[in-house]
Amino acid sequence: MPEALKMAFSPESNPNDGYDRILRPRAVKPGNPQVLRAQHEDVDYLTAPNGLHAPPSGISSGRSTPIPIDAPPSVQSISSARKQIRAQQKHRIFPTIDYSARVSHFDPKSEYRDFRGFFVLFWVGLAIMVLTTMLRNIKDTGYPLRARPWDLMSRKAWQLGLSDAAMVLSTGFSLPLQRLVRTSKGALRWTKGGMVIQSLFQTGWMALWICWPFMLDWTWTAQVFFTLHTLVLLMKMHSYAFYNGHLSTTEDRLSELDNPENVPIHAAVRYPSSSTRLKELSPDDVQDEKDERSASAVAAAEDDKKAAIDQLREDLAVELTSPLGHITYPQNLTLPNYVDYILCPTLCYELEYPRTERTQWMELFYKTLAVFGCIFLLIITSEEFIYPVLKESEGRLLDVERWTDMALIVAETISWLLFPFMVTFLLVFLVIFEYILGAFAEITCFADRHFYSDWWNSCDWLEFSREWNIPVHHFLRRHVYFASRPYTSRQTSTAITFLISALLHELIMGCITKKFRGYGFFLMMMQLPIVALQRTKYVRGRTLFNNVAFWISMILGLSLMCALYVLL
Numbered sequence: 001m002p003e004a005l006k007m008a009f010s011p012e013s014n015p016n017d018g019y020d021r022i023l024r025p026r027a028v029k030p031g032n033p034q035v036l037r038a039q040h041e042d043v044d045y046l047t048a049p050n051g052l053h054a055p056p057s058g059i060s061s062g063r064s065t066p067i068p069i070d071a072p073p074s075v076q077s078i079s080s081a082r083k084q085i086r087a088q089q090k091h092r093i094f095p096t097i098d099y100s101a102r103v104s105h106f107d108p109k110s111e112y113r114d115f116r117g118f119f120v121l122f123w124v125g126l127a128i129m130v131l132t133t134m135l136r137n138i139k140d141t142g143y144p145l146r147a148r149p150w151d152l153m154s155r156k157a158w159q160l161g162l163s164d165a166a167m168v169l170s171t172g173f174s175l176p177l178q179r180l181v182r183t184s185k186g187a188l189r190w191t192k193g194g195m196v197i198q199s200l201f202q203t204g205w206m207a208l209w210i211c212w213p214f215m216l217d218w219t220w221t222a223q224v225f226f227t228l229h230t231l232v233l234l235m236k237m238h239s240y241a242f243y244n245g246h247l248s249t250t251e252d253r254l255s256e257l258d259n260p261e262n263v264p265i266h267a268a269v270r271y272p273s274s275s276t277r278l279k280e281l282s283p284d285d286v287q288d289e290k291d292e293r294s295a296s297a298v299a300a301a302e303d304d305k306k307a308a309i310d311q312l313r314e315d316l317a318v319e320l321t322s323p324l325g326h327i328t329y330p331q332n333l334t335l336p337n338y339v340d341y342i343l344c345p346t347l348c349y350e351l352e353y354p355r356t357e358r359t360q361w362m363e364l365f366y367k368t369l370a371v372f373g374c375i376f377l378l379i380i381t382s383e384e385f386i387y388p389v390l391k392e393s394e395g396r397l398l399d400v401e402r403w404t405d406m407a408l409i410v411a412e413t414i415s416w417l418l419f420p421f422m423v424t425f426l427l428v429f430l431v432i433f434e435y436i437l438g439a440f441a442e443i444t445c446f447a448d449r450h451f452y453s454d455w456w457n458s459c460d461w462l463e464f465s466r467e468w469n470i471p472v473h474h475f476l477r478r479h480v481y482f483a484s485r486p487y488t489s490r491q492t493s494t495a496i497t498f499l500i501s502a503l504l505h506e507l508i509m510g511c512i513t514k515k516f517r518g519y520g521f522f523l524m525m526m527q528l529p530i531v532a533l534q535r536t537k538y539v540r541g542r543t544l545f546n547n548v549a550f551w552i553s554m555i556l557g558l559s560l561m562c563a564l565y566v567l568l
Contacts, residue, residue: 126377126423133384145380152221152379160222164229167209168342171237173201175338178244182251182330189252190245198241206234213511220512221379227511231504232347235475239349240341242479247320247329254316257309322351344444345437345451347475354447367439374431378424385420389413390566397567410563417559425558433469459546460534461527464554465501476501498528513565520561 105112134144181194209230213223320329332351393413433451453467484493502524510516
């Protein structure tokens with residue numbers, strides 16, 4: 001054995017240590033201080049009595065200053081409490097996962113409602129669609145777009161602008177008529193000649209402006225805009241005239257109560273509010289809805305005529321005052337009030353509306369930009385994915401004679417149009433109810449911006465009609481359903497409301513396609529038996545099934561209606 005090894009293992013080499021014959025590893029650098037600290041605290045926590053840390057030694061853990069053994073009990077208690085909290089949240093060498101009873105975001109029981117990422121994804125998908133379309137068109141034709149969106153929007157734009165301005169100005173006929181009705185004591189009172197004059201004017205006004213685009217041969221984009229604006233102004237004008245006509249009658253009756261000897265004191269008829277849903281009314285509830293405040297007056301009249309007159313006078317005065325209490329009829333019969341109402345994003349006239357403090361100009365800029373962006377996307381979708389399909393199918397139908405071949409071509413066309421019409425439907429919804437109405441709400445500081453509800457969760461068509469277009473729903477309920485309700489049953493009033501709505505939709509489709517076939521009217525009226533079927537005990541309550549059926553019928557119905565109007 002070499003001498004060096006003998007000296008290393010000999011007892012004389014290190015007389016102070018009897019264990020040096022054992023080979024030991026070289027000392028290494030200490031590890032992660034946080035891991036060593038956690039291990040040190042674990043040992044202290046497990047070895048201390050009652051699960052508490054032992055009194056600290058003179059060695060600091062790096063997290064707190066050590067305390068002496070003879071420290072006061074209050075100091076020792078604070079130190080012990082701090083160590084207990086650290087022990088409960090101590091670091092582990094291997095990371096742990098916290099598990100608890102939770103549901104996924106898409107679970108029906110989940111309370112999570114923030115899905116804005118899908119909204120962003122929708123726009124990203126549309127951007128991808130436009131980009132790929134432009135690249136394909138550049139490859140095929142050398143131009144990014146087959147259509148010229150600017151040509152479609154600018155062709156005869158001056159005619160459209162002048163015609164639209166003239167149409168808006170012509171609605172002002174209702175303001176001087178209402179002033180005349182208020183001051184008249186004879187044949188021009190609202191319940192006599194005033195209502196007749198207004199109704200005749202509205203009929204002639206609608207006939208003129210509906211036919212106007214056909215006479216000037218506008219593009220389909222201009223015709224769609226003008227037709228929709230015509231119907232909006234018609235409903236606005238009707239609501240303004242009939243609500244102020246009701247207020248003029250109420251004011252006359254209030255004036256007559258100054259000499260109540262020969263005046264009837266039956267309960268006041270209040271104008272129906274727009275806060276009650278159709279389904280919440282029963283045949284016996286309509287009068288209560290109109291006359292909730294004056295019900296007590298009728299009962300009081302049996303005992304005390306004076307108390308009944310006082311109550312009636314109060315009810316009539318409340319009817320003439322706005323819900324916010326700032327304007328009283330006839331203070332609203334002014335030109336600024338009428339112009340403000342025309343600009344407000346609502347179809348139901350009120351004496352005043354809740355307002356925001358100021359206009360957010362950047363929000364208005366973004367919404368205006370989004371309006372033109374959506375119109376551009378609508379034109380691209382129509383010209384690239386809808387019009388070519390319809391044109392090709394129309395040419396193929398001319399070469400076939402058997403009805404089976406025609407049915408196959410129509411079915412194939414409908415299948416090709418399903419996705420483009422789904423995109424078109426969503427874009428129309430966004431451009432109208434989110435951006436156009438939102439922009440006018442910013443301009444007028446209109447505070448109530450609940451223009452739609454969660455219609456995408458609808459389980460039947462009646463629910464969809466309430467939540468998809470809340471301004472139109474309020475108008476139809478106020479001026480069609482409630483207007484007919486005193487004379488007919490609830491089912492008949494509902495059918496009349498759907499009939500008016502179906503006629504308006506048929507008019508829109510006829511103006512777009514320049515064909516009046518009745519397909520849209522028929523499909524709209526078919527919603528009533530479908531709703532009745534969905535509310536039977538066998539189908540009612542099946543939320544998922546009804547929502548799937550709604551979406552299938554919605555997407556399929558749009559493609560079917562377009563194919564029928566264009567091809568047949």
